[in-house]
Amino acid sequence: MVIGAVDIKGFEKQYRATLISSITGYKAANMVGTISADGFLNLAVFSSVVHVGSNPPLIGIITRPVENERHTYQNILNSGFYTVNAISHSMHERAHQTSARYPVEVSEFEACSFKAAFHNGFLAPFVEESPLKLACSLQEEIHIRSNNTRMLVGSIESIHLDEHLLGSDGYIHLDKADIVAISSLDGYNRVAPPDRYQYAKPYAKSAKL
Amino acid sequence: MVIGAVDIKGFEKQYRATLISSITGYKAANMVGTISADGFLNLAVFSSVVHVGSNPPLIGIITRPVENERHTYQNILNSGFYTVNAISHSMHERAHQTSARYPVEVSEFEACSFKAAFHNGFLAPFVEESPLKLACSLQEEIHIRSNNTRMLVGSIESIHLDEHLLGSDGYIHLDKADIVAISSLDGYNRVAPPDRYQYAKPYAKSAKL
Numbered sequence: 269m270v271i272g273a274v275d276i277k278g279f280e281k282q283y284r285a286t287l288i289s290s291i292t293g294y295k296a297a298n299m300v301g302t303i304s305a306d307g308f309l310n311l312a313v314f315s316s317v318v319h320v321g322s323n324p325p326l327i328g329i330i331t332r333p334v335e336n337e338r339h340t341y342q343n344i345l346n347s348g349f350y351t352v353n354a355i356s357h358s359m360h361e362r363a364h365q366t367s368a369r370y371p372v373e374v375s376e377f378e379a380c381s382f383k384a385a386f387h388n389g390f391l392a393p394f395v396e397e398s399p400l401k402l403a404c405s406l407q408e409e410i411h412i413r414s415n416n417t418r419m420l421v422g423s424i425e426s427i428h429l430d431e432h433l434l435g436s437d438g439y440i441h442l443d444k445a446d447i448v449a450i451s452s453l454d455g456y457n458r459v460a461p462p463d464r465y466q467y468a469k470p471y472a473k474s475a476k477l
Numbered sequence: 478m479v480i481g482a483v484d485i486k487g488f489e490k491q492y493r494a495t496l497i498s499s500i501t502g503y504k505a506a507n508m509v510g511t512i513s514a515d516g517f518l519n520l521a522v523f524s525s526v527v528h529v530g531s532n533p534p535l536i537g538i539i540t541r542p543v544e545n546e547r548h549t550y551q552n553i554l555n556s557g558f559y560t561v562n563a564i565s566h567s568m569h570e571r572a573h574q575t576s577a578r579y580p581v582e583v584s585e586f587e588a589c590s591f592k593a594a595f596h597n598g599f600l601a602p603f604v605e606e607s608p609l610k611l612a613c614s615l616q617e618e619i620h621i622r623s624n625n626t627r628m629l630v631g632s633i634e635s636i637h638l639d640e641h642l643l644g645s646d647g648y649i650h651l652d653k654a655d656i657v658a659i660s661s662l663d664g665y666n667r668v669a670p671p672d673r674y675q676y677a678k679p680y681a682k683s684a685k686l
Contacts, residue, residue, distance in 0.1 A: 269637075269638060269639075269640045269643070270596075270597070270635055270636070270637050271635060271636040271637075271638075272634070272635045273534075273632075273633065273634050273635065276534050276633065276636075277533075279647070281532070282646075282647075283646060283647040284531055284532060284534075284647065285531040285532070285647075286646050286647035286648050287531075287636075287643075287647035287648070287649065288528070288530075288531035288532075288534045288633070289528055289531060290647070290648055290649035290651070291528075291534075291536070291609065291611060291633070291636060291649060292505045292507070292526050292527060292528045292536050292561070293505030293506055293507060293526070293563055293609075293651060293656055293658070294503050294504070294505055294506070294651065294656070294658040294668060295503070295504075295505065295527075295528065296501045296502030296503055296504065297502055297503070298501070298502060315528075316527065316528065317501050317502070318501060318504075318525065318527050318539065319497070319498055319500075319501045319504065319524075319525065319539075320539060320621060320623070320624065320626060321497075321541075321623075321624040321626060322493055322494040322496075322497035322498060323490070323493060323494070323497075323624075324486075324623070324624060325482075325485050325493075325497045325500075326621075326623055326624055327500070327501050328539070328621075330527065330528075330529060330537070332530075352501070354502055360672070361672075361674070361682075361683045362683070364674045364677055364683045365677050365681070365682065365683045366677075367677045368677035368678050368679040368680075368681070369679060370679045371679075374679075379679070379680070387479075388479070400500065400502075402500060407623045408621070408622060408623045410619055410621065410628075412529060412535075412537075412617065412619065412628075412630060413617060414529070414530075414533070414535055414616045414617045414630050414632075415529065415530040415532075415533060415535055417529065417530060419619075419621075419628065421621060421623050423482075423623075424482065424485065424497070424500070425481070425482050426479055426480060426481045426482065427479070427480040427485075427496075427500060428478075428479050428480075429478060429480075430478075431478045434478070434496075437491075437492060437495055438488070438491075438492040438493065438494075438495035438496035438499070438661075439495050439496075439499055439660075439661050439664065440496065440499035440500065440660075440661070442499070442502060442503065442660055443660075443666065447502055447503070449502070449503040449658050449668055451648075451649075451651055451652075451671050452647075452648050452649070454673050454674045454675070454676070454686065455648065455671030455672070455673045456671055456672050456673075456674075457652065457668045457669055457670065457671045457672075458668075458669040459503060459658055459666045459667075459668050459669070460666055460667040460668070460669070461666065462660050462664030462665060462666045463569070463570075463664070463665050463666075464663050464664045464665075465570070465573045465663045465665075466663070467663070468573055468574050468575075468576045468577035469577050470577040470578060470579045470580075470583075470588070471577075471588070472574070472577070473570075473574065474570050474571070474573045474574045477663065
């Protein structure tokens, strides 16, 4: 079946959001931890954390500076620092609950039963139980004019992970920590171990690693 | 274990690329189809297709305008149009092979055994066997100054999908088409069906859909 641009425009708002949030495929499952200028902790699930580059190590978060993503956005702009914490299967139900609109003075760490931790003097709270945690510093705020959203580009200051997840070639075995993927707005999917392939060469068949 | 910024900077190039490409979690698995001004078809695997917004329906591709992503980048800028085609498990090995550096006059559709198709007069080739295909038009090219990459923001002109994948609420069941997720640079992971949750409300427990 074909769904056209006019169809999409005419869909009921929630139906359209569910559909269009599905179409790019699976998304990374992370929670972003921040602290406000008043010292309130914030934690929010994000499916829009993306790889931007490896050298220097950069990641992006696409965010709408309004409504329930507002606390995270304001805190990152104010402090310049944030953590990104991968969501494992055992955490996913509580992680989804961080998307509720709690008042700014309520910490989603407490409300959703995650232990906050500070490490190495870094000014943003980590999710202690997350198997893969990143400390990030804001480098660049990019305005996406097409829909008035923002991409926040951050530099990786440190990576905190369970040692058994790290392969000898630098590959992080997300599956060994049962890290989930997100589909659409509200789907959390478990993921099987990977098939990995060698760097592809022209006129050949892809070879497994 | 903790890996710091100085460690990351000192890693061997391929190790660092494998590590940093892993840290954000699972990524969408898509191939981008384009046509050059000379009529050469191009097809390339991308793990950087991201959701930007639902109304209007927008997606982004983060790309480095050099080397093996160059043909796609140039073709999108020249023509303004491209397709995004989800990768199912049965396609993933051939999809990886599209990342090899073929000369511009070689079509990766042919070299990697994908049938190209044109639909509804749209000026970019679709991957016929893909279960979820998007026709996109370029809206905005964004310069990411931190590492001199680009985000190409495109509008969804049409969605082509197998009807049995579409739920009554707009959710696309990626798992029913065995669409894979990408991990790091070269990992292709099968994905289980989702657990889905209701819109989260404060001071409650997340409720399954």
